[in-house]
Structures are given as C-alpha cells and as structure tokens.
Amino acid sequence: MCGSAYKNRPQPNYCSCVVPVWVNERPVREILTCQSPRTTRTHPRTARRRPPWSFSVARTPTDSIMAQRRSKNKSYRQSYRSCLGAASRLSHTPGWTARRLNTSRRTKSHNITEKVNPEDLALLVKTEWQLSYVTPLYQFRHTQLRSYSRQLSAFITAEKQQGLAVEVEGAQTSFRVSFSAVQGLGETDDDAETVLLQIHSKPVFAGKDEAQKLVWSGWLTCINGNPEYLHLLPKDFTCLPLFGSRGAENLTSLVKSWFQQTFDCCFGPLEINQTCLQWLAALWTNCHIESSIQHLKMIWTLPVEPPLQITYTVNSQDVWELWNSVRNPSLESREEEEAARSIDIEEVTRFMQGLKSHFYRHFRLDLSAGRLSQVSSALGSAKFSGRIKMSNSRYVLTTLTLLTECALLKMPI
Amino acid sequence: MGSMDNTAKRLLQRLVRRIPSQMLKTTLDKWSRLTAAQRQSMDYTESKWALTEKLLAICEENELTVKHIAELEMIHVIENPNLGMWYVFQLMDPQDDAHSVELTQFKEQFKSHLSELIRHVSIKIKKHTDEAVWIRIAWGDTFSRPNHLKPTYVVHYLQTPYVFLTSPTSKQKPLLSQALVLSTRYQAIKDANLSGRKLTAIRDLLMKQYLQVFPTKFPSPLAERNCVVSNLHIEKEQAGSAANRHQMACEAFGDGILPQLQSAVYKLETKFRDHTNKTMTERDEPFKCVVKFASTNLLESLRHSASSGVASTPVTPLLSSVPLKGKNYFVITDNGPGPSSQMKPSQK
Amino acid sequence: MSLLKPFSKLPGLNTANILLVESEEQFQQSLADALVEETSVTVNVRLAKSLPLPMENDESRPRIDLVVFIINLTSELSFQSAEASLKYLDPGYFLGKVCFMVTNARNASSPAERLDAVRKLASSLHCPLLFAEDQTPDGVASATERLLTILKVAAGLVPIATALYVSNLTRCTLPLDIDLPSFD
Numbered sequence: 001m002c003g004s005a006y007k008n009r010p011q012p013n014y015c016s017c018v019v020p021v022w023v024n025e026r027p028v029r030e031i032l033t034c035q036s037p038r039t040t041r042t043h044p045r046t047a048r049r050r051p052p053w054s055f056s057v058a059r060t061p062t063d064s065i066m067a068q069r070r071s072k073n074k075s076y077r078q079s080y081r082s083c084l085g086a087a088s089r090l091s092h093t094p095g096w097t098a099r100r101l102n103t104s105r106r107t108k109s110h111n112i113t114e115k116v117n118p119e120d121l122a123l124l125v126k127t128e129w130q131l132s133y134v135t136p137l138y139q140f141r142h143t144q145l146r147s148y149s150r151q152l153s154a155f156i157t158a159e160k161q162q163g164l165a166v167e168v169e170g171a172q173t174s175f176r177v178s179f180s181a182v183q184g185l186g187e188t189d190d191d192a193e194t195v196l197l198q199i200h201s202k203p204v205f206a207g208k209d210e211a212q213k214l215v216w217s218g219w220l221t222c223i224n225g226n227p228e229y230l231h232l233l234p235k236d237f238t239c240l241p242l243f244g245s246r247g248a249e250n251l252t253s254l255v256k257s258w259f260q261q262t263f264d265c266c267f268g269p270l271e272i273n274q275t276c277l278q279w280l281a282a283l284w285t286n287c288h289i290e291s292s293i294q295h296l297k298m299i300w301t302l303p304v305e306p307p308l309q310i311t312y313t314v315n316s317q318d319v320w321e322l323w324n325s326v327r328n329p330s331l332e333s334r335e336e337e338e339a340a341r342s343i344d345i346e347e348v349t350r351f352m353q354g355l356k357s358h359f360y361r362h363f364r365l366d367l368s369a370g371r372l373s374q375v376s377s378a379l380g381s382a383k384f385s386g387r388i389k390m391s392n393s394r395y396v397l398t399t400l401t402l403l404t405e406c407a408l409l410k411m412p413i
Numbered sequence: 414m415g416s417m418d419n420t421a422k423r424l425l426q427r428l429v430r431r432i433p434s435q436m437l438k439t440t441l442d443k444w445s446r447l448t449a450a451q452r453q454s455m456d457y458t459e460s461k462w463a464l465t466e467k468l469l470a471i472c473e474e475n476e477l478t479v480k481h482i483a484e485l486e487m488i489h490v491i492e493n494p495n496l497g498m499w500y501v502f503q504l505m506d507p508q509d510d511a512h513s514v515e516l517t518q519f520k521e522q523f524k525s526h527l528s529e530l531i532r533h534v535s536i537k538i539k540k541h542t543d544e545a546v547w548i549r550i551a552w553g554d555t556f557s558r559p560n561h562l563k564p565t566y567v568v569h570y571l572q573t574p575y576v577f578l579t580s581p582t583s584k585q586k587p588l589l590s591q592a593l594v595l596s597t598r599y600q601a602i603k604d605a606n607l608s609g610r611k612l613t614a615i616r617d618l619l620m621k622q623y624l625q626v627f628p629t630k631f632p633s634p635l636a637e638r639n640c641v642v643s644n645l646h647i648e649k650e651q652a653g654s655a656a657n658r659h660q661m662a663c664e665a666f667g668d669g670i671l672p673q674l675q676s677a678v679y680k681l682e683t684k685f686r687d688h689t690n691k692t693m694t695e696r697d698e699p700f701k702c703v704v705k706f707a708s709t710n711l712l713e714s715l716r717h718s719a720s721s722g723v724a725s726t727p728v729t730p731l732l733s734s735v736p737l738k739g740k741n742y743f744v745i746t747d748n749g750p751g752p753s754s755q756m757k758p759s760q761k
Numbered sequence: 762m763s764l765l766k767p768f769s770k771l772p773g774l775n776t777a778n779i780l781l782v783e784s785e786e787q788f789q790q791s792l793a794d795a796l797v798e799e800t801s802v803t804v805n806v807r808l809a810k811s812l813p814l815p816m817e818n819d820e821s822r823p824r825i826d827l828v829v830f831i832i833n834l835t836s837e838l839s840f841q842s843a844e845a846s847l848k849y850l851d852p853g854y855f856l857g858k859v860c861f862m863v864t865n866a867r868n869a870s871s872p873a874e875r876l877d878a879v880r881k882l883a884s885s886l887h888c889p890l891l892f893a894e895d896q897t898p899d900g901v902a903s904a905t906e907r908l909l910t911i912l913k914v915a916a917g918l919v920p921i922a923t924a925l926y927v928s929n930l931t932r933c934t935l936p937l938d939i940d941l942p943s944f945d
Contacts, residue, residue, distance in 0.1 A: 273873075311705040311707065313705075322690075358702075363729055365718060365724040366838055648805070721785075723838075
C-alpha cells in the first residue's frame, strides 16, 4: 500500500508519521503521508494536475492542520471514501481496489515465441530480476522512446560526473541507453506495451575499438492489468506497474530517479508474498505434464532462535500426482476444457496443506508457523525478497500476470 | 633458480592470503623455519602482497621447499579446525590389539601402508595437544608428483573409532580407508553420515561432550528454573506444559550450549498418508522428497522449536536421532529399519 | 472440555483481570509487563498459549474480564491457533469481553488474505479488532493503553459504560465489498 512505499524510501518532500488513533470508535493505525508544496520537483505543471493517488489520505481526527493543507483532490477522495463506507485492508484502501485478490486463474501456456520478437524474449527469460512496483507514469509516450534514450543517457552521464574535478574526455559516450517497446507481449488492449531498457557502457580503460558491454537492463510491464483500475486512470497516465531490473545497484537507482523526475512516479520494493509464492508453486506444478519441472523446491523460514531454514524438495512426478489429487473434480462436458485450465485458490491451499501434512507426519513440525520464502523449479524461481527468474518462455505471461497483480495491489489510491 | 618451485610459491601465496594479518605472526612463530632475526624483520602492517614477497625471499634464502611450506599450512589448519567441510567415517570391528595402538606405531604403519598402495604420495603426521593425530596427505598418481595444492586432511583420535576427513575424492577414499583400517587394527570402515563445517562441533557431538539431560520422574531444576515468576500479578496458565516441553526438548537435544552443526538432510521415500487425501494414500509408490534443515546452530534451533511448541513434543525420533546417533544424513523408507519404523500415523 | 465462563466468579474490589492468548508467547509477555504497571486499578494478567486453560488452575484463577487473542499476521499457525481456541469460551464472553489484536499487519510477508480472514472472524463474533506494533516500546505502550480502556469497561470499573454497549461501538465491521467476486 502507499504508506509502505514512502516508509522505506524517505524523500525530502514527503513526511510520514505513524499515528495510532481511534476512528469512529474503531482503532486504526495509519501512515499519514502528506506532501509539502512541491518546490523541489522539476515539473511544476504536474503539481496542478495531481492524480488522486499522489496523496495517501489519513483520516484522523487530530490532523486538522494537515487537512487544511490538503488540496481539492483530497476532499474529493474523502467524500468518495465516505460514500463507500468502511474501507478495507488497513482501513486505508477504498472499495474499488480492495478486491483485486484473484481467487482463480487460467493457466494455459502461451506459445508467445510467434508473437514476440525472440531476441526480446531471450532477454526476459533465464535471468534473475529484482522487482519493484511503479505508480502510473505521467505523460509517458511510447512514441518518444528515442528521446527518452537520449535524456536518460545524458542524465546518467551527468550524475556519474558529479564530483569529478576535471571533465573526462569523451565521457559523454560512456553510457548508452536504449529504450525499446516489446510488441506482442500484452494480453489485452488495456495493457500498455512493455518497455525494455538497456544500458551499454564501455569500461573506463577499454581500447577504442572495444565494443560496449551491456551493464544494466530492465523492463516495465503490465500484463492483464485489472481493467477496472486501468479505466479509472485519468488521461495522460500510463500504467506499467511492474519494474524488473538487473545490474549495478547505483544504475538502478539512477534510472529510478530519472523516471521519478520525468514521469512523476514512485518506485517501491515489490515482495513476492506467501500467497503469490504458493500460486507459483501450484502453477509450475500444473505445467509438469507439458514441460518437466524436474523438482519443486520450497524454502521455509521458521521463527525460532537461531532461525531455522527448511528446504523441502519434492520429486516432480510425485508432486504432480499430489497436485492432481487435490484438483477439483473437473466439470462435465463443454466446461471441462475450461475447468482444466483454471486453478482455484482452494486447490492451491489444499496442495500446500498436503505438502505440509506429509512433512508434519515425519517431523512433527508445523511449517505453518514459518513463512514460505522461496519457490523454485526447472521453470523458474521466485524469492520473497522480490527476485524472480522465468526459465521457460511459455509461462512468462502467466507469471507476469500474477506479478502485475501483486504490483497493482501496491498502488496507492 | 632456488629451492622454491612454482607449487611451493603458489602454496605460500595462497596461505599468506588466507591467514589474517594479525594471526600471521603467531603462525610463523610456531613454524620455526625462520631465524629470530628473520622473524624480527617482518613488518606485519605491510600489505599481504609485500609480506608474500618478503617471505618468498626468506624461503629462498633458507632453501626451504614445498614440504616446509606444507608444514606451515598444517599449522594453520590445526589452529583453525573450523574452516572447510569435515566428513566423519567410523571404524568397525576392532581387532584384539586395537586398543593398544599408540602413536609411533600408528604413524609408521599408516605411512608404510599408504605408500604401498600409491606410489606418489606425501604424508605428514603431527600430534596435536588434545590427543588428536593430524595427517596431511598430498596425492599424486602413477605419473605425477604429489599435488600439494589439493591436500586431504585426516584427523583421528587414537583409541576411538572416529576419523574426520576433508575433501576426499572417490578415487582416494578406498586407498585411505584401507590404510586407516590396517594401521588402526580395525577390520572395516564406513561413512558415518555426519558432516559439518566445525570439526570441534562434530567431534563434541560424537563424543557426547555437551550437557545431556536424561528423562526423570521428578521435577528437574530445569523445569523449576523456567517458572520464575516475574510479577505477582502475572501468571502463566500453562507454565506446567511449557516446562514439560522444555524438559522434553532438552532430553532430545541436550542443555546449555550445543555443538554447532549447520545442517541435517533427510531423504524421504515413504508413503504419503493423509486421511483427507484418499488418492494419494492409496498410491503404492513412495512420495520422494528431500528435506534439509539448516541453521547457524541446528541443534539449538531444533531445541527451541520443540520448547516453543513450533515442533510438537515428544520430539520425533527423526530429529532426536541427530544428537543421539551422531548423524546428519538419513535415508528414510517405510519398511527399512531405523527411525522410520517408529513413525506413527499423522497426528494432525 | 471446560468452557471459560465470564460470570462464574465474583469480581474483586477495584480489580480487572485480563487473559492474553497468543500461540507464539512473544508479545504477551511485554504487554503483561506494561499492563500491570497500571496504578488506578489492580490489573491481573493471565497468559496462555491457547485455550482450554488447565483445569488445575480453576480454583486460583480470578474472574476473567477480558480475553485478548493476539495474532501475528505473518504466521498462519498463529491465526489457526486463535481460531481453534475460540470454542473454549462461553458465549457470554462475546458480549463485549473478547477482542482481537493483530501484529505485523504492515509486514510485507503477511498476506492480505490473512488479514481479511481475521477481519471476517472478528466481525462475525462482534469483537473489536486492534492493530498493534510489538517491536518498539511506543507500540507496546499504545497497545497497552487501548487494552486498558477496554478492560476497565469490561471489568465494570467505568461508571455508566458497559462492555456490551462499548462493544457495539468498537466491534469490527466488514467492508461491504470484501466478498465481491474479483475481476477476470
């Protein structure tokens, strides 16, 4: 949710504080995030056109001073909120985003090699990405990618040169950024086209003829984004909520800060939570018949002293049979095909329960006391810390759909 | 060209890199291959690179060879037994005179047996203060000289059936086993299925050198210590069962500070039994999986999970077998002997 | 199985008794230490891992005025344990003498579904749901303060207010849309 984004990455023009309060005789604890007048930002025009989610609203009886400083958008938000009654989640998110937790998903494998440029696809799979979420981009144009490439190159070079006493000859060309759109990856018309970023650089002491090396890559995507949410976005905003990056940490933060300045958006860490990891375990296992998963490996962390890590690796055939045994009996006739393709959260829960009970029967140790922190198979790996690797292009879309959903859940309203 | 060949130089370089600067002085002092004046001339605040150059020059001057450098390495390894991975092997069926084997005899026997089995081998044996015999073996083969860069270390406590090894390859293991069996006057040797990064910890575990707790009908001081009332107005309703859990956890894993074991691995090939899942329960094939427990101190983690209730008590024999049998690798099947036969159907 | 009953014993003079139920037995200790610091009334704290409570303590146990279930949202077991304990409470307790307190609600590793499940549980039982922060002294202090407010009412130490009345105002209500089908 919005609070967590700002909490982890304090910015000079945000102030946030935790206020435990009672609201309507109901205790709520909210993070109050309010924005000071935007003096430091480079685009004053956006200040007038703040989208609703730029402010996370805290309804506390004590913050009247804060309330006075709020813009019109906020009162709109509040009235919108109050007409929806009790807010869900952490008493924080108004109604229409509350129910974006999917309880069922389709699992058809997508042979996207025909739709998507294989080179682009090759970049996406088989590497581990660090995930973040991004709030909608203001005035992002897919037609301007070339100009963005130039701007970001210049930005990185400028930032890198900060603190250098003497200008280094030819340093302008040391970083080359390329933006490109990956066509054919999106599932629906609402999904904005995926954007791929690559940064090439020449080592400082490299010879003249030496080729530039790829030092950083990243992408922004939206696959099967919640149409309700996407339609509610004001014009001029592009929603590419999922950001994956690979490469030097300082380049990642430079790219992020350029995006923040240029498109007035926010980045935050995207953890892959337990439910999501369980989904992935089930989705991968479900694919075993089409493409071998080799094994299903799960890592649990138990909160004992010192922390106990349990790696539970199950034979692919056995885990697949277990998965089959917990599937809902498929519906008859024409619905059969559809049912075979869709997975229900109850099935996932039963599946995990089966694995846990087999474990408990041997070790009398309840895995529910801990948390699932990693899932991997031949099809990919996912870690709680937000690292994902997709090893098979056929399941890229399924995985990205799930992750897009996780990222959208992080959007401040 | 001096006495130091390429191998000797690389071995020395690697050693200096590995030994922390503050420890280098004491290690070199123990080595006793440098004269007092040479030791005095060393400046330990210099960079590792400079120290290496200096040492190389001294070694050339003293005409030291790779064997001498190997001695230095051995000193370092003996002083730091908790680096690297150690595997435990157990000697079986002692002969009548096995108990009377003493150091000189063992040394002689081991050297001659191993040299008989393999032509190019370099063996160094040293007795450490705590009764342990340390052996460093650099292996060669029929055509090549012993490789001092990849030695195997063997630690054996005389009059005990345990042998600790680092990095033995499958080719060397049978040779080493044979030499060990012959020189210790045993008849066989087997893998004890125990390994860990800390030699002292696995030794303590095998020799039960930790505070063990035995089952008793009477309330133990353990239980009483646990019920200390912090405040008159605070009362623990389930203090009794908490003390009970703690007692059982200590009975299974021991009390106080426990030997630092890093992991335990279970290879399970047992039937899937779950009354809620008929299909899987009726399946004939076993459910194959591997479970690995890992922690900075596995036994303490397990003890805490049992005493805090994360693991149900009494502790399953599968887990308590780690300290009880001194093993951390188990293969569990349904019909085989061992802990699996004591398994009860799901309690869940 | 023995039910814990709210009115089977006589209340003590200017005394309030609270039972903290937490399967992990982590937060309850620091809460208890803070609760007994209260000076205006005598607060007795009983700690339990789960219900039912052992029979042998029945005699010594005072009348429990408020039962608090502490749920750590990062642990599934914590929730399951609280859920299983509920059936050992006399229905009379649910007239304002039970509350839920969750910790780690903002922790990234606690799935949103679990908070929803706790909400549903609390609202179906008409109990208040408190959010607490267990890592900092400030968090413990504010959680203690809230519990004391409810406890004093539940123990009948606040003139005019009754537990039933207050619980009508403080009980957890469910968002209208919590069970709406998702998109897709």
